[in-house]
Amino acid sequence: MPVRLPLEGITVIDISHLAAGPWCTMVLADLGANVIKIERPGVGDMSRNAGGTYAGDHSAVFLSFNRNKRSVALDLKDPRGRETLYQLLSGADVFVENLRAGKADQLGLGYADLAKINPGLVYASISAFGTDGPYADLPGNDPIIQALSGAMSITGEQDGPPARQGVSVPDFGAGMMAAFSITAALFGRATTGSGCKLDLNLLDVEIFALGPRAQEHLITGEDQPRLGSAHPQFAPYQAFRCRDGRYLYIAAINEKFWHLLCEALGTPELAEDERYATNVDRCRNRESLVAYLQDILDTRDRDDWLGVLGERGMPCAPVNTLTEAVHDPQVVHNELVQRFTHRGLGELSTVALPLRLDGARLPIRLAPPELGEHTEELLAELGTGAEDA
Known part of the structure; x- marks a missing residue:
């Protein structure tokens, strides 16, 4: 004390x-x-x-x-x-x-x-x-x-x-x-x-x-759409449902993590797809990207994916309930x-x-x-x- x-x-x-x-x-x-x-x-x-x-x-x-x-x-x-x-x-x-x-x-x-x-x-x-x-x-x-x-x-x-x-x-x-x-x-x-x-x-x-969201509006003059758990400036950067109905959050904030994600999911070719070559491209083609990733993530349970992604150092986390959060090992x-x-x-x-x-x-x-x-x-x-x- x-x-x-x-x-x-x-x-x-x-x-x-x-x-x-x-x-x-x-x-x-x-x-x-x-x-x-x-x-x-x-x-x-x-x-x-x-x-x-x-x-x-x-x-x-x-x-x-x-x-x-x-x-x-x-x-x-x-x-x-x-x-x-x-x-x-x-x-x-x-x-x-x-x-x-x-x-x-x-x-x-x-x-x-x-x-x-x-x-x-x-x-x-x-x-x-x-x-x-x-x-x-x-x-x-x-x-x-x-x-x-x-x-x-x-x-x-x-x-x-x-x-x-x-x-x-x-x-x-x-x-x-x-x-x-x-x-x-x-x-x-x-x-x-x-x-x-x-x-x-x-x-x-x-x-x-509002931080960057306010600054982005002051630069562009545009209103931003609602995106659920997704981020308006990065993709993939949101919660995904897994086979057992539980959710995990994936945060590919830069190209390094985008490539790591593709490798972890067993789809290295996705990183070379011109639709998703850069973060700007991925944000522009968010809908097709998310649908593609969701199909893959639906094939395994949440904890399985957390293990696979975690082994490669990919930023990810379970979307915890409050019960899970207060009993989380780090907490x-x-x-x-x-x-x-x-x-x-x-x-x-x-x-x-x-x-x-x-x-x-x-x-x-x-x-x-x-x-x-x-x-x-x-x-x-x-x-x-x-x-x-």
């Missing part, structure tokens, strides 16, 4: 809820920050009651976002609750919110208000579309952002409807970008002594995450799935931060908290009684 975590000594006040904000602050907490999660008394973060999967009466959504934090129940519409929050903020380093546009200012929690209390505060605001502009007042969440950003239009089978990405890329991407931006701002503050306001929104992050070896003890639920597993520090996984120091679990503890540290909060 690391002797000292990188963000030890940094205090984060978190009034965010659901996904992007809590994901951001969990990353900071995993890195050692003292994260104080402010929740509405009797209600809490809406993720406490989100989704359809629960461990006891604790939602999987909440459990996945909120380890290594302490929960304080405060009514921020009550002047006493806000005053307690101001006391917490006076000694804090970071403040994170993802309220609807203008709501923080209405509550007296805007950047201008808090910078007077603590000029060194790094203030991070995470919104759906931005703090101003034509969509600023509209409700927005993960699928809305995926639809607006264009990501949904290039996801799904070629002849099928647009599909939502299987995970909440806008939420988790914005959370990670916010955590990165906060640590960068803290680094800058060490030089300047001044805090700052960070504004991030899910729409910007999702379009940023098990990496010790990515960690155990922790929850006060009400006992031993639980969770996915750790994908980072090792000096060779060690970062510890899960605190289980996801019960609503208001640490209120008295934190108020005692402030010298404030619960009746004043």
Whole structure:
């Protein structure tokens, strides 16, 4: 275990809820920050009651976002609750919110208000579309952002409807970008002594995450088709069904691997076919190429092909189910799935931060908290009684 975590000594006040904000602050907490999660008394973060999967009466959504934090129940519409929050903020380093546009200012929690209390505060605001502009007042969440950003239009089978990405890329991407931006701002503050306001929104992050797809469009002006598991710039580069109905992914990213694939499949002559001579040719003739390869791959079971392709160093992998993924030998070896003890639920597993520090996984120091679990503890540290909060 690391002797000292990188963000030890940094205090984060978190009034965010659901996904992007809590994901951001969990990353900071995993890195050692003292994260104080402010929740509405009797209600809490809406993720406490989100989704359809629960461990006891604790939602999987909440459990996945909120380890290594302490929960304080405060009514921020009550002047006493806000005053307690101001006391917490006076000694804090970071403040994170993802309220609807203008709501923080209405509550007296805007950047201008808090910078007077603590000029060194790094203030991070995470919104759906931005703090101003034509969509600023509209409700927005993960699928809305995926639809607006264009990501949904290039996801799904070629002849099928647009599909939502299987995970909440806008939420988790914005959370990670916010955590990165906060640590960068803290680094800058060490030089300047001044805090700052960070504004991030899910729409910007999702379009940023399009990466080369956005750049390709900006060059050509063309929209890209949906290609299922295939890649618009490489071929063959997609999932193929095998005889047993299971799928494997083949990634022939360059000519070396294209030739290796042809040899492994027992069709070296295919590499000389002028229709498939270069990657550009293979992309242009994708339909006939995929049909030809699919006929070959239908002759053997998935694991047989994995052995044949793997022996030749061909980039390939089984298309794992989630069950297969978390029990995959490399994932098990990496010790990515960690155990922790929850006060009400006992031993639980969770996915750790994908980072090792000096060779060690970062510890899960605190289980996801019960609503208001640490209120008295934190108020005692402030010298404030619960009746004043």
